[in-house]
Amino acid sequence: MLNGRLCAAVLAVMVTTGGTVLAAECGNSAKGFDGFLDSVRAEAESIGIPERGIAALNGVRYDPAIVKKDRAQSVFSQSFLEFQQRMVSDYRIKQGAALNRKHRNLFESIEQQYGVPGPVLIAYWALETDFGGYVGDLPIIQSLATLAWDCRRPEKFRPQLLSALNLVGKGDLTVEEARGAWAGEVGLMQFGPKEYDETAVDFDGDGRRNLRTSIPDAMASSAALLVKHGWQANQPWLQEVRVPSDMPWEEADIAIQHPRSQWVKWGVTGKGLKADDFPASLLLPMGRNGPAFLAYENFTTAQLKWNESLVYSTAAAYLATRIAGAPSLSRGNGEVTPLTYKEIIELQELLVAQGYDVGEIDGKMGKASRAAVKDMQIKLGLPADSYPDAEFLDTLRRS
Numbered sequence: 001m002l003n004g005r006l007c008a009a010v011l012a013v014m015v016t017t018g019g020t021v022l023a024a025e026c027g028n029s030a031k032g033f034d035g036f037l038d039s040v041r042a043e044a045e046s047i048g049i050p051e052r053g054i055a056a057l058n059g060v061r062y063d064p065a066i067v068k069k070d071r072a073q074s075v076f077s078q079s080f081l082e083f084q085q086r087m088v089s090d091y092r093i094k095q096g097a098a099l100n101r102k103h104r105n106l107f108e109s110i111e112q113q114y115g116v117p118g119p120v121l122i123a124y125w126a127l128e129t130d131f132g133g134y135v136g137d138l139p140i141i142q143s144l145a146t147l148a149w150d151c152r153r154p155e156k157f158r159p160q161l162l163s164a165l166n167l168v169g170k171g172d173l174t175v176e177e178a179r180g181a182w183a184g185e186v187g188l189m190q191f192g193p194k195e196y197d198e199t200a201v202d203f204d205g206d207g208r209r210n211l212r213t214s215i216p217d218a219m220a221s222s223a224a225l226l227v228k229h230g231w232q233a234n235q236p237w238l239q240e241v242r243v244p245s246d247m248p249w250e251e252a253d254i255a256i257q258h259p260r261s262q263w264v265k266w267g268v269t270g271k272g273l274k275a276d277d278f279p280a281s282l283l284l285p286m287g288r289n290g291p292a293f294l295a296y297e298n299f300t301t302a303q304l305k306w307n308e309s310l311v312y313s314t315a316a317a318y319l320a321t322r323i324a325g326a327p328s329l330s331r332g333n334g335e336v337t338p339l340t341y342k343e344i345i346e347l348q349e350l351l352v353a354q355g356y357d358v359g360e361i362d363g364k365m366g367k368a369s370r371a372a373v374k375d376m377q378i379k380l381g382l383p384a385d386s387y388p389d390a391e392f393l394d395t396l397r398r399s
Contacts, residue, residue: 030064033061047162056178077364096126100118107121107219114220114224144161157184160184187212191221201217226303236296237317240270240321244268249385258279281295291330339393370386
């Protein structure tokens, strides 16, 4: 996939939808955009999207402001503590608990059918739209068309655009209602149109899947999406723990599971932590000196598919535990000074120079960057907790 600095170069993108393969160009300006829309119209017609949906492309224009927003994302460059301090507020915890009580019958019905507890759904409601306080008011078809034409991630946004057209065509959304966030997400839980089209349910029984204003539809659809991602009923998702000053840090990885009894043997402690055979991963979002969690499969599969950002997903899962009654988290065993955005960029460049594939050099500690850090820590004889600190960066500069 091309990064933002290469988007001026036009490339051919092969898009496959419903067995139809079409070649389309991409670009980072209005030039060629009308021809691109014609290709979308042709593809939409070929896969059976109703004419009413295809007509929603009429009057759509390239919006450079949307591309600018796509390039400017920096919130997930924050550390976990920075992000959760801003997003997991006392207000959201208290309001979340109050909404769980207010809609108790609804959430009990959803959990009975899908196995997803109310606090998990309410946490996403809080983080995605502040309980519906801000759902976005941008025309999503124009936004998605712009992003599907842009060279950075056309393979992601073209299917979303086609699904948005299908939602309008089928009557789930009117053109006037097709408004939301800059990246095309819609409604109380900020569903992408593709997920909306494929997964949404009519839980209030009014004959329409309404994720914009129907709390029952939005919550049940979110539960259905988590189940689609692999959520297991009656299973935990995240549990705060404390870690000792020393242990096999290379085992602390969401891709590695051990029985809880093994974590206990290594010195991991926590309120209600059982020394049994139940599998869990040790999640250290800020390394061995920061907060620590046991992450279960509901987190490592379903919740990380809701949002691939480890910072976001950890904050959402933690907020859900707080709404369910868990105490405030510990900051860990010591002070952790996160690398700055520029330092993470430098780190990624140094890792690439060492032969690692970190994905896009974007100032975010994603899965590939963390894996590279861990491998380099092992090579350098440092505690392999996958989290880069200033000492690690200095060592890497000299290596």
